[in-house]
Amino acid sequence: MDLVRINEFVWEIPKSGEMKVPARIYASEKLIELARRDQTLQQARNVACLPGIQRMSYVMPDAHQGYGFPIGGVAAFDLDEGIISPGGVGYDINCGVRLLRTDYKESDITARRKELLAEIFKEVPAGVGKGGITKLSRNVLKEILVRGAEWAVEQGYGTAEDLDRTEERGRMKDASWEFISDRAMERGIPQLGTLGAGNHFLEIQKVDEIFDVEVARAFGIHEKGQVLVMIHCGSRGLGHQIATDYIELMENKFGFKGLPDRELINAPFKSDLGQRYYKSMCAAVNYAFANRQMIAHWVRDVFAKVMGSAKGMRQIYDVCHNVAKVEKHTVNGKEKLLCVHRKGATRSFGPGRAEIPEVYRQVGQPVLIPGSMGTASYVLVGTKEAEEMSFSSTAHGAGRVMSRNEALRRFRGEQIRDELARKDVELKATSWKGVAEEASAAYKDVDEVVRVSHETRLGKLVARLVPIGVMKG
């Protein structure tokens, strides 16, 4: 496959064959080498062949092979001629990140760090098959699917300010439960307010470095050593089942012959099936917002109990990493509404966009990029340039470079716990084997990923956060 280097961090697969547009990859030499090792580039090319795609098929610096679309893929489609694809969103709909700030410094919590983590571990259900605290009725679930985090706040989980500081204000308005299967609902009922397992985690972090003092201050990040809490999880089984269901429905309706990859299955955005998927996906997004809203509330409760106060524990922001949204963007000098798919990518709106909460509108949208378990995470800020470059998107995390098998052969969970302890990081987990699978050495260097984001101006560096306490599902 042709891969042309445009400049230090920009690579392009020129339009050829069935491609309707070129594919563009944002990566350093080191990262493009990783992308070449798997199907990432081929998948980016396949996406460029889909009907109604606009401008280019984009690939973010942390990209790796996914199903149909690459993880780290961004593609926008015309609403009339274009499609919507469950494979372009991913199975874990609205897998995302929420970040809370605190007024505490590391030294304030050192003595109680163990207790804080143990209490959070008690309050926030995690791990496989761990049910939530609340047994929901189907009617309540339906309300959550339509109203998202708004429902949670109304129930006393958090504050109205949290909603202001959540993408979509915690509620996608096009959501409907009507086209969601019983199976998906059943999987959703026991899992609300749970962290899940795999790469999902909750961390107590401290500010390790501030790169942009002014923007950091606007986000409520003031000094090195300041304590924050990061929550990384998604829509759990409900979202996974919606993706599985709609892949089957679209296959049965449209067939998959002629598709280079079966997981590229899609439906015209405005078709009945396309709209059903879109509305159901929006509902899963809302479920995930409510999920993170509840978890954030319990974390505040724990701080109030252990530290005596949760004062200053304001939400910085909550972002989606797996989503399709209708957004206004400029194509060929004309503003139009598009269905933007971000699969393993973070929205990165620059200053001025109406979608950004008023408090951040001058500086740009907070972009939250979690590292792997036990490594640094980053706060970035969206840019105006990203609009032209990637439909306002940037990276979402580290991405694996080692299989789970290999990680299991190389590491033991207990050994990772001890290594983290030597770095003064406390770890609580539901399974040591699960910890070994998620060893940070099995992931790409997140520092390199954010460096490329910063240099290309897809999203600019604001602060680096490092964990002091890790809870893994």
Added chain:
Amino acid sequence: MEKKYEILEHMADGKFRAYGRNLGECLGNAALAMVSLMWDPEKIKPAIKETIKLEATGPEQLTVKFLTELIYLLEVKSFLLGRVNEIRVEEVPNNGNKTYRLEAEVSGDRISPEYEIYGQVKAVTYNEMKIETSDDGLVLQVVVDM
């Protein structure tokens, strides 16, 4: 047949190959392969039985639906599969196409602290899915999202 399944290398997710003399046996072994990414099926006591009945338009879709059913049983009924007692796949003509019908009985136990669950399969994908014939029957390759 000696080997029921083997776990393969996959960068981000879970990948395995399951063997069987026919599609039913292959799917039964695929079930064991998939759950082995989450727990050790040999350690699960056969305390409860579940029956599974479903239909699909092709063997690949049947694979996705059957394995997804086991994730459903895990998440909704806290069921940990330990053994596939019986499994049968029938191909029924349907307007010039074929419908694949599966019936299975599996046994296992509810989630409890005595069982370690070390991973989570989120979904079953078509990515790199292959069903091939071999000297001994069939080989089914599956990638699951973790």
